[in-house]
Amino acid sequence: MFLEAVSSLQNMMHYYVKQSSSSEILVRARSLMLIAVRRLEKEFHTILLENRKVMDKESILGWSSPRVSPPASSSTPGFTEDDRVHGNFISASGVAMADLKNIADTMIDSGYGKECARIYKITRKSVIDETLYQLGVGNLNASQIQKMEWNILEPMIRNWLHAVSVAIKTLFHGERILCDYVFSSSEIIAESCFTEISKDAAVNLFNFPEFVVKSKKNLSPEKIFRALDLYEAVSKLWPEAESIFSYGSLSPVRSQAVAAQVKLGEAVRMLLDQFEAAIQKDSSKTASGCGVHPLTRYVMNFLVFIGDYSGAVTDIVADWPLNIPNPLPESYFSKPSDDPSSEAVTEWLAWLILVLLCKLDTKAALYNDVTLSYLFLANNLNYVVSKVRNSNLGDMLGPEWITNNGSKVKQYLSTYERMGWNKATSALPQAEIAPEEAIECFRRFNLIFEEECSKQKSWVIPDPELREEVRLSLKRKLIPAYQVMYHKYRRAPRMESIIRLAPEDLDNYLSCLFSPAPDTTNTSSYEPSLQSSPSHL
Known part of the structure; x- marks a missing residue:
């Protein structure tokens, strides 16, 4: 009723202006309009303050995907059954948004759009600033970031990766929806309000990746994965950011997002070159075993x-x-x-x-x-x-x-x-031999086999499947031929003192080869020119 009365008063003022600009009635009407506007300003401010949590709930606590269209009350056109399902939250936010829109429409029609926008800017800008502060990305300073040690900076990067998604998809998206809805009767005011409340915060948000890659002391090949995380985050959010910050007055936000992506790409490219150079320059020793x-x-x-x-x-x-x-x-x-x-x-x-x-x-x-x-x-x-x-x-x-x-x-x-084993296989006869020759074959084979086993006892094959494959291959090469000679000549004269290995002994010896010691599977001591693992593992 009050808004209707203000609209009627405005219409009446238009009528009397045409009749006489100095009319006493017009002077009285102007006084009444000022009183009405002050009340509307106060009401507009009160609704914004009292409904901060209602209108922020999705952006701060829900951490879910933002709604495509603004929530509405049951008395607002466009209210659907889907909105009703969400209960009091949608209803409360819808009522508040509808009231704000109606007041804004009335004040704009009455020529007091700037006053309305001023109140909106102050109130909603504080919402954005406070939310970003709660997300841990409220005040990102270039000089501080560039001086940080990696153990401090890396958790900040992880936090930013989470916060930027919430900020773009929920906070700024929701604020754009709210602003466009409340000031739907004036695109100029809507743009002015959203620009004022979001531009500085959004630019600062997208400054962070650029600040990180400018920190030369924290740029090394093993840090590349965090740079790639940042690059992916900005790339994935770019379509939404471009849409949310589409106003011409928000081009600095879009430019900073693009600049962040470019700087990250350049940094990744540089780190890839450094990685290759580090391989080329590596001068570490051979691996034990x-x-x-x-x-x-x-x-x-x-x-x-x-x-x-x-x-x-x-x-x-x-x-x-x-x-x-x-x-x-x-x-x-x-x-x-x-x-x-x-x-x-x-x-x-x-x-x-x-x-x-x-x-x-x-x-x-x-x-x-x-x-x-x-x-x-x-x-x-x-x-x-x-x-x-x-x-x-x-x-x-x-x-x-x-x-x-x-x-x-x-x-x-x-x-x-x-x-490694050709001498051993060559020591085994390929054809029929005399017992005297067999004695020499056993002596030679025993000597060669034991020498090789002794020499190779510290050699390792870390991969279990490959290790077993090599063992089986050696067994197939050595044991069958040795087994034939062993069974044929083991009872010959003097053989008891010559033969030291049964076929089963060969199998046991070969089965013990190539097993890594417990501490040889890890390589934490490697530090000459590269770190032992990527930093985020």
Whole structure:
């Protein structure tokens, strides 16, 4: 009724203005209008204050996806049965929003839109600022962030990743809906209000990723995954942010979001280059017992996680191409792709693995025993193939890559067996021999077999399946031929003092080979040029 009376008063004033601008009735009407506007201002402010929690409940406590359209009361056009299901929250917020809209419409029609907007800006801006403060992203300072140690900054990044999603999808989205709804009768006022309450906070929110990548002391290859997390977050939120901050006056928000994405992409690209350079420069020693080298573990763990970010890395490579010798050997890159940027990432992965394997070749050459070198290469390449097969890298590099390199593992093992055990197999007769010759065969075989077992007792094959495969292969090569000679000549004269090993002993000796000690499966001591694992693991 009061709003209708104000509208009637406004209409009457328009009438008397046309009749006489100095009419006593008009002067009286203007006084009444000022009184009415003051009351409307007070009521508008009161509704905003009293319903802060009602209208903020979804954005602060609900932490759910924002509604596509503004909630409404049962007396507001557009109210649906779905709204009723949500109970008092929708009803209370709908009543408040409807009242705010009606007051705003009346004040705008009466020429007091600026006064209404001023109250709205002050009240709702404080809501945004307080909510962001509660989310832990209220005041992000560049100089402070750039001076932070990683153990302090990294939890802030995790918090920001969660907070930015809530802020964009719920807080700013909800405020845009509320603002557009309340000031639906004036797009200019709606834009002015939303810009005033959101611009500074949103720009500050999107400043954070850029502040992080400007912190040079915290930029190293193992930190790349947090940079990729930030890049993915900004990329995924960009369509919604672009829609929410679509007003021309909010272009600084859109520009900052784009700038954050660009800076993150540049940082990731730089860290990828640093990662490759670190592999090239690595000068760590060989692994004890010819097991999997710490460099191999680190590089492959790194690449596996890069594979989990294939979408983001593909986008980054499309904008900042990687430097790769072209063309790569066909055996290292043979999977076609219709997407040039996706193919570029795959080729880069294949190239980095090739760099790693070349580095491992140089480390293998440091072993004094060539046989040990081949077992070292087999262990490390098998680890690489296993990591590729059991991760997204398998889909990226393709089955042919896995097959080709799996065959190389077998070739390395075949060479190891030939060089390490050929003397032992050669000591076993391939045809009928005299008992006197058998004595010499047993002596030679015993000596060679025991020497090899003693020499290789510290050699390891970390992969259980591969370890058992090599054991079985050696048993098939040695035990059947030895068993024939053993059963044929064990009762011959003088053999009792010559034969020291039964076939079962060979089996037992070979079954004990290659088992890693409990502390050789982990490689926490590796620190020369790369950290032992990605920082967020």
